[in-house]
Amino acid sequence: MTPKARRWLFAIGMAGLVACYLWAFHGLPGFGNYPGPYGPEILSRAIPETNATGVVSAINFDYRGFDTVGEEFILFAAAAGMSVVLRRLRGEREQEQDHSPADEVMHRNVAPTSSALRVAALILVGPTALIGWWLATHAQTNPSGGFQGGVILASAFMLVYLSGESIAFRRLSPVHLLDVAEAMGAGGFAAVGLAAVVQGLPFLYNYLPLGQSPGAVSSSGTIALISFLVGIEVAAAFMLIVGELLEQTLLRREGSS
Amino acid sequence: MTPHAVMQVLQVVALVLVAVGATVVVRTRERVRLVIALSAYGMLLAILFFVFQAPDVTLSELTVGAIALPLILLLAISKVRKPQ
Amino acid sequence: MTVFPFLVVAWIVAVGLYGLITSRDLIHQIVCLIVVQSSTYVLLLGVGYVTGGVAPYFYDIGRRALAVDPVVQALALTDVVVEAAVTALLLSLAVQAHKRFGTLDPHDLAEFKG
C-alpha cells in the first residue's frame, strides 16, 4: 500500500472509529456520575471485611486478587521473554556459565561519570530504598502497594548504576539471584493462594488474622503479605529488564571502543 | 469559587494538558526528545490522575510512566543508535 | 464537562494510532502504542469518577465520606503493569531486530520477509 493510500484509508477508518466512540459515550452517564453498583458495594464492605483502609489495595490483593496473580505473571513472562530475546548473538556469546557476568563487566571500560553525580546518586540510594520498602509494606493503609514500592526499590539499584558503579550493579543483581527473587515473588503469590486450597478454602481466601483495628500496619491478613511478595517480584522483574538492556548496552559500548 | 468548581477547573486544565501532551509525543520523531516528551507526558498523566482522586494510580504512573519506561527506552535507544 | 474527558480519550486514541501508522521508526511506534494505551487509563478513571468524591482511603477520614470508585483504580493499576511489561518486551524485540538488520524502519524490515 502506498503511504498516500494508507493515509486515506486510515483517515476514513479513524473518522468511523471516532464516530463509534462518540456514539458510545453518548450512552454513558455524564462525567462524575458513576452509577455503581460495584464500587459502592466494595466501599461498604472493604473495611469491615478486611480491616484495610486502603480500599484499592483491598481490591487488588483480595477482592480481585486473582487478576493480580495474572498481572504478576504477565510481568514475569515479559522478563523471561526479554532474557530469551536478548540472549547474546552467536558472535558475542561466551560459553554459557563459563564465568559470572560480573567478571565480564570487570574488563570493560565504562564511561566515566562526574564525581558530583556519583556522590549525589549514592546518597540517594538509601532513602530511595527506604521509600520503596515503606510503600511495599503499607498497601493496606496508604495509597501504595507492592507494585509502586517494587519499582522504587528497583530504581534504588538503578541509582547505584548511575553512580558509575556498574560493577557493583552487576554484583548486586546477578541474574540468577534476580531470577530466584522474581520466581519467589510471583510463585509465592500463587503459593499463598494455593495454601488456602490446601486448607479446603477457596483459592486466595484471606485466611490470616485480620488484626484488631482497621488501619494498623499489621492488619488485613494476606493483603499485606501479598503486597510484599508483589513488591519483591516487581523489583526483581524491573531490575532484570533494566539489567538485560544494560548488558546489551555495555556489550555495544565495548564493541565500539 | 466552591471547592467543586476549583476541582473542575483543575480537571479541565489537566485534561487539556494531557491531550496536548499526547499530540506532542506523537509529533516528536527524534528519539531522545521523544523519551523526554514521553516522560513529561507521564508526569501530566500523573497530575490528571491526582485530580481524578486516584493517588494510587498517580504513584504508579509516576514510577512507571515518568521514570521506569523512559529509562528503559533510553537504554534501548542507546543500543540501537547506529548500525555497527 | 460531562463528556469532555471522554472526548480527550477519543483524541488520544486517534493521535496515537495516527502516529503508529505514519511512523517509519519502530521505537516511535512503540511509544505511540504507549500513548494509545494511556487512553484506557483516562477512560477507566473517567468513568469511575464521582463529583465531589474523595480518594478511597479511609485512614484519617470518616468511613461514610463520598468516595470515587475504587474498582477502576485497581483496574488502571493492573493496566499500568501490563503496559510496562508489553513495552519492555517490544523494545527487546526492536533491539534484536536492529542488531540483526541494522534498521528500525518497518518498511526495510519487511524486505526480509520469510
Place this chain on the structure above:
Amino acid sequence: MSQLFPLSVAVPLLVAAGLLAFRSLLQGKRHVRGLVAVAASASVAVMLLVLTLRTGAGSAYWFAGFHPSGGVAIGIDFTAGPLNAGLACLGAVLMTASMIFAWRYFTQVGAYFHVLMLTFLAGMTGFCLAGDVFDLFVWFELMGVSAYALTAYRPEERGPIQGGLNFAITNSVGAYLSLTGIAMIYGRTGALNMAQISRYVSTHPTSGLVVIGFLLIITGLLVKAAIVPFHFWLADAHAVAPTPVCVLFSGVMVELGLYGIARMYWSVFGTALGHRAAISHVFLGLGVLTAIVGALYCFRERHIKRLLAFSTISHAGMFLAGFALLTPLGLAGAALAVLAHGFVKGALFLGAGIVLHRLHSVNETYLHGRGRHLRLTGAMFTIAALGLADLPPFGTFLGKGWITDSAAGAANHGVAGGPWLAAVFCACSVLTAGAVLRVAGGVFYGLGDPPGEDPRMAAEANEEKGESDSGRQRTPLTMLIPTGVLVLLGVASGIAALLPRFAVALETAAARFQDQQAYASLVLGGAQPAHPAPLYPQVPPDVTAAAVIAALCSVAGAILLALTALYWRRLPVLRKGYEPGRGLQGLIESFQSGVINDYITWLVAGVAALGGILALVIR
C-alpha cells in the same frame, strides 16, 4: 471437584516459577526440566478433562470465597461448561504434545522455553474459564505476552524477527480497544462480571454504548481469531515462531479468539443485541470472507509454515460461520470441527517440524522429492492432510457436516445461511487441503515435475536452517509419537461424534452455552437452572447424505487439485508460461506491503466498517 478450577491455572504458574527459581540447579539437566514441564502440562490436561466431563450443566467457582450478593458480583469467578473446559483441555493436550516434540527438537531447550510455554498454558486456561470481562483481558494479555516471547524464541537464527513485532503490536492494539470497550460497559453497568452485565443490558434499552462496547470488546478477539481484515499478523508470526509453538498458535490460540466472541455474544450481549438475523448475517459474511481469502492465500503459498497458517485462517472463517448460524447444531459443529482441526493441524505442523529438523528447510520448491526417505512422516502428513479435507471419519467431516446441515435448514430458524454454505465450505476445503496435499505429494513422494531453478530459491533454501538440531540421521521417537497420537486423536474425535451419546451431549452443551438466562442464574444465583426438557435435543443429528457427499467431493477435489498443481506443466491449457499464483502478487501488495502500518490501518478500517454495519442493522 471445584478446587480443580484454581489448580488448572495455579499449577502451571507455580511450576513455571519453580523452573525459573531452580534454573541454575537444573542447568544441564534438560530431561528433569522437560519431565517436570510435560508432567505439569499433562496434569492440567487431565484436570480439565475431568472438569469437562463432570461439569454437566455448568458450574461456577468464586475466588477468595466472595460470592455475589444481591445480584452484584463482588469477586472474580471461573465458570466451566463442557465447551469452554473442553477447549482449554484441547489447549493442554496440544501443549503436552508440542513440549514432548520439542524435547529433541532444539539443540538445547533452555529453561525459559518451558517457563514461557507454561505461562502460555495458564493464560489459555484462564482465558477459557474466566467469567469476568477484566479477568478475561488479564489472561488474554498473559497469553499474548508469552506468545510474543515464544515467537521470538531462538532469535539467533537468520529469520525475520519482525514477525514477532507485527504480532505483538497488532494484538496489543486489539487488546487496548477491547479494554476500552470493557471500560465503556463498566461506566454504564457498573459491573465486570459477564452474568451481571448480561442482566443489566438485557433489561435496559439497547443504546449505542452496548453496540460499540460489544464491538470493541470483540475487536481484540477478532484480531486473535485472525478474521479478515484483522488477519495479517498470523502468517508472519507462524513463519518466525518455532514449529512446536505454531502447533499452539494454529491449533488453539486462534480458536480461543473465536470462543471469546461466542462467549461475549451468548453470555453477555446476545439478548440486548436482539435482531438475531441481522447479527447472524454480519458474522456469516465475515466468516465466509475469511474462509475464502484464507484459502486463496493458502494455495499460492510455498513456505510450508505460512501455507499451514493461511489454511488456519480459512478454517477460522468456517468456524466463525458455524457460530454465526446461531443454532445449537451450528455451534456444536463448530466445536467439533475446532477439536478435530486442532489435532489435525497440530499433526501437520509437527510433520513440518520433522521436515525442518531433517531437511533444514520448509520451502516446498526446494524440498521437492527430498523427503522420500521420511516414509513414516510422509504417511502421517498425508493422512492428516486428508483429515483437513474432511475425509470421513475425521472429526472435521462431521463438524463441517453439522454446520452445513444447520445452514441448509437455516430458513426455518429465521437466521442467515443456506445450502450455498456447503458449496463454500467444499471449495475452501478443496483449496486448503489441495495445497497441503500438493506439499505432501511433492515433498514426500516426489510427484510432479521437478521445479525449475528459481533464483530466489537458493536464498530461501537455507532460511530456516538451524532452528532445529541438525545432523541427525534418524527422526527421534519423541517427534514421531506426538504426531501419530494427534492424527489418531483427530480420527477418534470423528468416531466419537458418530456415537449417539456423544453427539447428543455435544449438542446439549451447545444449547446450554447459548442459554443466556441459564448462565446468568447459574453464576449469580448459584443454582443449576431447571429447564423445560424440549429445549435440548434428544436425538443425535443425522449423518446426512449431503454431508457425506460434500466430504467425499472435497477429498476428491483436493486430490485432483493437488495433482493438477503438481503436473500443471503437462496440461496444454496452462502450459504457456503461466505460473500459478503469480498474478495475485501485485494485487496483494496494493492491499498490504507486509508492514505493521498497513496492518493497523486495516484494523482501524475494519472496526469502523463493522461499527457502521452494526449501527445500520441494530437500531
